[in-house]
């Protein structure tokens with residue numbers, strides 16, 4: 806099941822965006838994706854928060870993925886997953902922020918109420 810993604814945390818100055826756009830360098834946000842991502846070189850399963858398709862010379866170049874923990878990855882350097890294997894190890898920061906933001910139902914960890922408000 807795909808999830809609706811959040812806006813990217815990374816903002817660029819409008820003058821840089823305009824200069825790059827004239828060169829055919831721009832990116833478009835992903836609207837939805839599978840919820841989890843595992844980097845090929847990593848051991849943790851991260852939760853996907855945002856993603857962008859990047860263009861060079863007006864052609865798709867690569868897709869970047871932002872995680873709830875603040876780290877990022879690239880398609881081709883990892884894999885999106887609908888669910889994780891039974892023995893998978895999840896990124897604690899991603900899981901805590903996702904629970905605190907209300908993505909997983911109750912905002913509780915270890916029986917305590919938690920709240921996470923993502924910066925936009």
Ligand SMILES: [Zn+2]
Pocket residue numbers: 850851852872873874875876896897898899
């Ligand atoms: Zn993470």
